[in-house]
Every structure is written in structure tokens, then in C-alpha cells.
Amino acid sequence: MxxxxxxxxxxxxxxxxxxxxxxxxxxxxxxxxxxxxxxxxxxxxxxxxxxxxxxxxxxxxxxxxxxxxxxxxxxxxxxxxxHHGKRRADVLRQHAEDFATTMRRLGVTHDEALAAVSTAFTTALPRR
Amino acid sequence: MxxxxxxxxxxxxxxxxxxxxxxxxxxxxxxxxxxxxxxxxxxxxxxxxxxxxxxxxxxxxxxxxxxxxxxxxxxxxxxxxxHHGKRRADVLRQHAEDFATTMRRLGVTHDEALAAVSTAFTTALPRR
DNA sequence: CGACTTGTATCAAGGCCTTGGTGCAAGGGT
DNA sequence: ACCCTTGCACCAAGGCCTTGATACAAGTCG
The missing domain is CATH 1.10.10.10 (Winged helix-like DNA-binding domain superfamily/Winged helix DNA-binding domain)
Structure with missing residues (x-):
């Protein structure tokens, strides 16, 4: 093969x-x-x-x-x-900003959001 | 009006x-x-x-x-x-999981991701 | 310098999604 | 019980997006 x-x-x-x-x-x-x-x-x-x-x-x-x-x-x-090193940083920042924007829109606090991400990170099982 | x-x-x-x-x-x-x-x-x-x-x-x-x-x-x-209280929690968790999944895919560490979110939260200006 | 490799431009065809409009069905309120 | 309000189903029309195929232009490499 x-x-x-x-x-x-x-x-x-x-x-x-x-x-x-x-x-x-x-x-x-x-x-x-x-x-x-x-x-x-x-x-x-x-x-x-x-x-x-x-x-x-x-x-x-x-x-x-x-x-x-x-x-x-x-x-x-x-x-x-x-230059994909710099680009990765940009992508990371962009995703983080989108996430933060969504969280604010939902009325989620800073600490609450961080806790959720932390939990998700440890839990995170790939779902694909 | x-x-x-x-x-x-x-x-x-x-x-x-x-x-x-x-x-x-x-x-x-x-x-x-x-x-x-x-x-x-x-x-x-x-x-x-x-x-x-x-x-x-x-x-x-x-x-x-x-x-x-x-x-x-x-x-x-x-x-x-x-029941939108419970729903909000679900939505929050779902977004957090998606974000975490994306971060792992990009090879971003747990701490790095949290830092990015934290920064984005303070920076976050509504973009609409 | 010349032939070849490789990405680009273009345009028509097809499919998927969204919308309008109308009639219908279900439930509410008096 | 009746009439009215309101959401739902259906179907055809239109538009947007994606794809295929082909011809073209721009570099590369010997």
C-alpha cells in the first residue's frame, strides 16, 4: 500500500x-x-x-x-x-477573541469562562 | 415612533x-x-x-x-x-468544549489557552 | 533558450438552499 | 360551542455557490 x-x-x-x-x-x-x-x-x-x-x-x-x-x-x-509561527499566534488569538465575545454575549463572567475552558480541557474527548 | x-x-x-x-x-x-x-x-x-x-x-x-x-x-x-437557565449551562459547556478541541488541534497547551482567553476577555471590544 | 511543469482565468451547467404564497390544522378565548 | 388567532405544511420559483472542463500565462529547469 x-x-x-x-x-x-x-x-x-x-x-x-x-x-x-x-x-x-x-x-x-x-x-x-x-x-x-x-x-x-x-x-x-x-x-x-x-x-x-x-x-x-x-x-x-x-x-x-x-x-x-x-x-x-x-x-x-x-x-x-x-511564517506559520506568527500565524499560529494570530489564529490562537482570533479563536480566543471569538470565544470571549460569545461568552460576554451569553452573560458569562471572566472566571466562569476560564473554569469552563479548564474543565473542557481535562474532559476533552475528541468527538469526531 | x-x-x-x-x-x-x-x-x-x-x-x-x-x-x-x-x-x-x-x-x-x-x-x-x-x-x-x-x-x-x-x-x-x-x-x-x-x-x-x-x-x-x-x-x-x-x-x-x-x-x-x-x-x-x-x-x-x-x-x-x-428552562433557559439549564440551557445556558449546556451552551456554555458546548462552546468551551469546541474551543478546547480546537486548541488541542492547534497544539496549544492548557495554560496557553487559558491565558489567551483571559487576555481576550479584558481586550474584548464588541465588533458589530 | 526552449520545452515542460504548474497555477490561473473563465464560463456554462448543476445542485442546494432560501424564499413567497396559499391553504390547512390545531388550539385558545369568550 | 363557536369564531378567531396562530403556527405548520406544501410546492413552485429564484438565487447563490460549487463544480467541471478547457484554454492560457507565468515560471522553472535542463
Missing amino acids: TTEPLITVDSDQPVPPYVQIRDQIADLVSTGSLTAGTRLPPVRQLAADLGLATGTVARAYQELEATGHLETRRGGGTRVAP | TTEPLITVDSDQPVPPYVQIRDQIADLVSTGSLTAGTRLPPVRQLAADLGLATGTVARAYQELEATGHLETRRGGGTRVAP
Whole structure:
């Protein structure tokens, strides 16, 4: 058997393929599973592997470049962008702010929110 | 001029009207702005006020009943459900778990996450 | 410098979701 | 018991988003 496929797409899921690809790669980059400079398969190859059109994969790559996850050069391929350290911090802060905003909207206090997160962290069982 | 409209819909926004209605009411209930037993306008009236079809408002009410925010009785109107205290706790826990899951996925530590939330809470400026 | 690799642009086709409008059913209030 | 209020179901119309396929442009590498 070949190497485990980097990306998989489940057509049963309601979320469109290009989003699945985008989010999966974003995760791999954010978690460090894909290090800076790592080259990704060309759009045609990945599209062929997944049974999709090139434009679909291209859209995923494109949005990932816009968010700073990837860097692309025509003829040179697509690679993981170098500054993902700083980006992770931004992503973390963004998530924290969204969470805080939601909590305030619900009328949850600072301490209450922290306690909930702490509990969730220890309890946290992956539910996927 | 009449009383401040409880709900408003902005057709320019990309999010569909029924979602806008649903989320706004959900917020009002969660924050306690609408207390248990408070009666909401009939679907026809709210629809007329907003320039929408009855079915659109009905859908919002329906989903809110499914999530436990509201209770509806034909002929009796739609009212805020009584147990929103317990519900708020559930919602809080759910958000906390989602946040924790995301943080783990990003490889963020327990302490790091708590610090980020704490910071976000003090910084948090409403962004609407 | 030239052929090849790779991402990009474009446009039509298809599907999914949302909305309007109308008629119906259930329950409330007098 | 009756009439009225109110939510619900249904169905067709319209719009937005996504996809496929193909042709094109821009770099790369020998």
C-alpha cells in the first residue's frame, strides 16, 4: 500500500470538497505536521487522486495562500509558508477573541469562562 | 415612533434572513433580555414588519423551538421557554468544549489557552 | 533558450438552499 | 360551542455557490 493519503474528501459530508481540502491543509500547517517549505502535490495530481477538477483544488490552494498558510509560484509548485509561527499566534488569538465575545454575549463572567475552558480541557474527548 | 424593533433584518448581509432572526432571538434569550414566558409577535406580524413571508419567520421560530429557546402552541403564540437557565449551562459547556478541541488541534497547551482567553476577555471590544 | 511543469482565468451547467404564497390544522378565548 | 388567532405544511420559483472542463500565462529547469 502507498503512503497514507495526505488529504481525503468525503462526498457524503455536507461541507463542499474545496472546504474540506482547505481546512485539512490548514490544520496540518497549524499543527506543524507540515513544516515550512514542504511541497504540496500539484493541483492536477491532487485533483486526480481525489477525483476532482483542478479548479476545485486550485481554489483551496488559493484561499490558503490568502490566509498565509501557503505560497505558490507558477511552475514552482505550492509550498508551506515560512511564517506559520506568527500565524499560529494570530489564529490562537482570533479563536480566543471569538470565544470571549460569545461568552460576554451569553452573560458569562471572566472566571466562569476560564473554569469552563479548564474543565473542557481535562474532559476533552475528541468527538469526531 | 413605535417602540424600538425587537428584531431587524439586513438584506445586504450574506446571512439569510431566517438565520438573522433566529440568532438574534437566541441571543436575546440567552442573555436574559427576553425572560421566560415573554410572548413573541405572531409570525404574520413579525413577517409583515420585516417585509418577509410568514414561512421565513416560522422557520426561525421552529428551529428555536428545536434548540429549546422557545415554546409554541397553535393559537397560543410563541413564548420564551422556562428552562433557559439549564440551557445556558449546556451552551456554555458546548462552546468551551469546541474551543478546547480546537486548541488541542492547534497544539496549544492548557495554560496557553487559558491565558489567551483571559487576555481576550479584558481586550474584548464588541465588533458589530 | 526552449520545452515542460504548474497555477490561473473563465464560463456554462448543476445542485442546494432560501424564499413567497396559499391553504390547512390545531388550539385558545369568550 | 363557536369564531378567531396562530403556527405548520406544501410546492413552485429564484438565487447563490460549487463544480467541471478547457484554454492560457507565468515560471522553472535542463
